[in-house]
Amino acid sequence: MTESLKPGATIGILGGGQLGRMLSCAASRLGFKTHIFDPAPNCPASHVAHKQTLADYDDSEAIIDFAKSCDVVTYEFENIPVVTAKTAKIHAPVFPGIKCLEVAQDRLVEKTFIQDAGIPVAEFHAVEHEFELKRTLKTMDLPVVLKTRRMGYDGKGQVIIRDGSEAKDAFKQIGEAPAIVESFVPFAREVSVVAARNPNGDITSYPLIENEHRNHILYRSISPAENDNGRAREIAMTLLDALDYVGVLAVEFFELPDGTLYVNEIAPRVHNSGHWTQDAGCVDQFELHIRAIAGWPLGSTAPKHKIEMRNLLGQEIEAWEALANEPGLFLHFYGKDAARPGRKMGHINRIVG
Amino acid sequence: MTESLKPGATIGILGGGQLGRMLSCAASRLGFKTHIFDPAPNCPASHVAHKQTLADYDDSEAIIDFAKSCDVVTYEFENIPVVTAKTAKIHAPVFPGIKCLEVAQDRLVEKTFIQDAGIPVAEFHAVEHEFELKRTLKTMDLPVVLKTRRMGYDGKGQVIIRDGSEAKDAFKQIGEAPAIVESFVPFAREVSVVAARNPNGDITSYPLIENEHRNHILYRSISPAENDNGRAREIAMTLLDALDYVGVLAVEFFELPDGTLYVNEIAPRVHNSGHWTQDAGCVDQFELHIRAIAGWPLGSTAPKHKIEMRNLLGQEIEAWEALANEPGLFLHFYGKDAARPGRKMGHINRIVG
Numbered sequence: 001m002t003e004s005l006k007p008g009a010t011i012g013i014l015g016g017g018q019l020g021r022m023l024s025c026a027a028s029r030l031g032f033k034t035h036i037f038d039p040a041p042n043c044p045a046s047h048v049a050h051k052q053t054l055a056d057y058d059d060s061e062a063i064i065d066f067a068k069s070c071d072v073v074t075y076e077f078e079n080i081p082v083v084t085a086k087t088a089k090i091h092a093p094v095f096p097g098i099k100c101l102e103v104a105q106d107r108l109v110e111k112t113f114i115q116d117a118g119i120p121v122a123e124f125h126a127v128e129h130e131f132e133l134k135r136t137l138k139t140m141d142l143p144v145v146l147k148t149r150r151m152g153y154d155g156k157g158q159v160i161i162r163d164g165s166e167a168k169d170a171f172k173q174i175g176e177a178p179a180i181v182e183s184f185v186p187f188a189r190e191v192s193v194v195a196a197r198n199p200n201g202d203i204t205s206y207p208l209i210e211n212e213h214r215n216h217i218l219y220r221s222i223s224p225a226e227n228d229n230g231r232a233r234e235i236a237m238t239l240l241d242a243l244d245y246v247g248v249l250a251v252e253f254f255e256l257p258d259g260t261l262y263v264n265e266i267a268p269r270v271h272n273s274g275h276w277t278q279d280a281g282c283v284d285q286f287e288l289h290i291r292a293i294a295g296w297p298l299g300s301t302a303p304k305h306k307i308e309m310r311n312l313l314g315q316e317i318e319a320w321e322a323l324a325n326e327p328g329l330f331l332h333f334y335g336k337d338a339a340r341p342g343r344k345m346g347h348i349n350r351i352v353g
Numbered sequence: 354m355t356e357s358l359k360p361g362a363t364i365g366i367l368g369g370g371q372l373g374r375m376l377s378c379a380a381s382r383l384g385f386k387t388h389i390f391d392p393a394p395n396c397p398a399s400h401v402a403h404k405q406t407l408a409d410y411d412d413s414e415a416i417i418d419f420a421k422s423c424d425v426v427t428y429e430f431e432n433i434p435v436v437t438a439k440t441a442k443i444h445a446p447v448f449p450g451i452k453c454l455e456v457a458q459d460r461l462v463e464k465t466f467i468q469d470a471g472i473p474v475a476e477f478h479a480v481e482h483e484f485e486l487k488r489t490l491k492t493m494d495l496p497v498v499l500k501t502r503r504m505g506y507d508g509k510g511q512v513i514i515r516d517g518s519e520a521k522d523a524f525k526q527i528g529e530a531p532a533i534v535e536s537f538v539p540f541a542r543e544v545s546v547v548a549a550r551n552p553n554g555d556i557t558s559y560p561l562i563e564n565e566h567r568n569h570i571l572y573r574s575i576s577p578a579e580n581d582n583g584r585a586r587e588i589a590m591t592l593l594d595a596l597d598y599v600g601v602l603a604v605e606f607f608e609l610p611d612g613t614l615y616v617n618e619i620a621p622r623v624h625n626s627g628h629w630t631q632d633a634g635c636v637d638q639f640e641l642h643i644r645a646i647a648g649w650p651l652g653s654t655a656p657k658h659k660i661e662m663r664n665l666l667g668q669e670i671e672a673w674e675a676l677a678n679e680p681g682l683f684l685h686f687y688g689k690d691a692a693r694p695g696r697k698m699g700h701i702n703r704i705v706g
Contacts, residue, residue, distance in 0.1 A: 025378040031686030048401040297678040325650040333384030
């Protein structure tokens with residue numbers, strides 16, 4: 001039984017993007033203050049935070065001061081250096097734990113961990129050199145996907161190989177970095193689950209989410225999704241326990257036409273495919289994460305409505321006035337200055353059932 | 354046709370209590386930053402603001418610097434000095450306008466204004482001296498309510514007079530300040546309306562709200578209320594136009610057993626009796642106010658659910674863990690340090706239909 005954080009406590013968030021921003025507002029609803037650590041001035045979370053430390057993630061002194069000012073520390077993205085989280089942990093609890101960060105940062109460790117937990121993933125092999133890639137390709141059915149082990153997101157650091165002759169170019173394209181090569185899963189749809197666990201081991205999950213990606217970036221999510229046999233949520237719960245997890249965890253799946261699920265990846269944080277929960281009439285994923293890391297009861301994750309979430313990428317945000325004019329749309333803009341192509345600038349939710 | 358504020362603009366808020374706090378989170382959803390002006394360090398809104406100016410309301414220099422940094426200025430309570438708002442207005446638009454502030458700050462001006470707009474209010478008379486009070490009492494049916502013209506809220510600055518002999522004591526109790534004496538309205542229930550108008554003259558309103566006060570402090574609100582003939586909303590709309598209003602306006606009514614409505618008071622701001630809108634599945638009153646003062650389309654104020662709101666006063670906040678454990682409760686805690694008796698520490702919303 002862990003002591004719960006009282007309202008008034010300070011929650012530290014490593015990373016001040018839109019996820020930190022929405023975590024911060026959710027924390028305020030529970031009476032908490034937030035302290036954001038981010039090297040970027042005017043980052044989205046700084047608009048709704050009590051305090052920001054403006055420093056690099058490798059600035060140990062700044063991290064120590066930051067952690068000392070917090071009652072608990074969390075992170076909004078999984079690519080913060082593990083050493084940063086470890087330094088913070090000397091002075092404040094860090095949730096989700098260091099292990100989750102280590103697992104999520106390296107696709108090889110991640111896939112191995114998931115497989116070891118008895119959960120299906122696509123066939124995968126580690127490759128560190130071009131010759132190794134070529135040798136591995138001979139043992140696999142094509143196409144396959146070559147992915148860097150580290151720092152991949154939104155399709156960055158991955159390339160499809162349809163023919164053995166493409167190996168050399170493909171390996172160059174991913175920067176000749178340590179990688180995994182994975183069977184291409186001929187999925188019928190992509191689904192995800194957002195689930196949470198608190199330090200007492202209480203577990204909860206939202207219903208299944210169906211996702212549509214365009215250009216490797218999430219375009220749309222709908223939940224509760226059709227044809228949910230509960231298996232995806234079971235898998236997410238298994239992973240929460242296997243990781244002795246505290247906080248919100250997102251699990252992305254490929255679903256085959258016959259319903260078989262392969263875990264594609266896990267994200268140890270609130271997740272874009274969970275943004276629909278903000279307008280679903282239950283505790284949203286941001287509040288759920290804060291409740292979990294604060295040791296609170298998790299609350300209700302049963303939505304009152306079926307919601308469709310759409311991301312607003314790049315210049316799509318310029319339609320803000322038309323969007324504001326459309327009845328029944330819930331607006332969530334991130335306050336980012338530069339609407340670079342493909343950059344997540346906001347999202348909209350709509351009740352669809 | 355006024356130019357709308359673009360996402361990224363800065364909204365200044367005079368006052369950093371719980372209303373400023375919830376306005377700030379709502380502003381962030383639309384991509385705005387907020388700058389809070391409040392003399393209290395660690396005020397509730399400072400936990401979710403981009404910036405706070407820590408200065409007194411009569412610090413003209415601070416007000417000028419503050420207003421210069423903002424694209425629009427609003428206020429979260431109607432008792433900020435009019436001169437403060439006027440100073441700010443030299444450098445940025447101030448919504449709702451100065452006139453609304455002047456009307457709402459003085460019960461005599463307020464009641465006269467409402468009456469002049471053709472809207473029923475209880476019989477009232479201005480009194481400045483004890484002898485005037487005594488003389489007036491002779492012309493009225495008792496009981497009556499003696500109220501200071503200025504700075505009254507949550508029942509402060511008012512006293513019931515049941516017998517002419519109580520006049521002297523009553524006048525002492527309200528500090529011998531300029532006052533009005535009002536007929537006591539034998540109401541069957543108290544109701545309110547939260548409505549809004551933007552600079553283009555677009556108008557909208559939430560459904561009727563039924564309120565229960567205890568010890569002169571709002572205890573509970575339910576909306577949509579039963580037995581709504583639409584008259585209260587019509588009155589609110591009339592007042593919005595009469596005041597050439599921009600922003601959210603709350604109108605409180607006494608309803609007689611036969612359905613007759615008397616306006617009790619108006620609040621030129623978001624209002625405690627509108628907190629239920631946060632979990633009603635439509636644009637909430639905080640976002641509605643931001644939309645209105647930013648010149649945006651007002652969005653939908655039609656709730657998907659019937660909601661009951663309960664205030665958490667003083668030590669009631671100490672039950673936070675039990676409240677967090679109750680399924681279906683939406684928590685809104687204000688992050689205030691000292692739980693003084695009667696102090697508004699938070700509220701809870703619950704879907705009841």
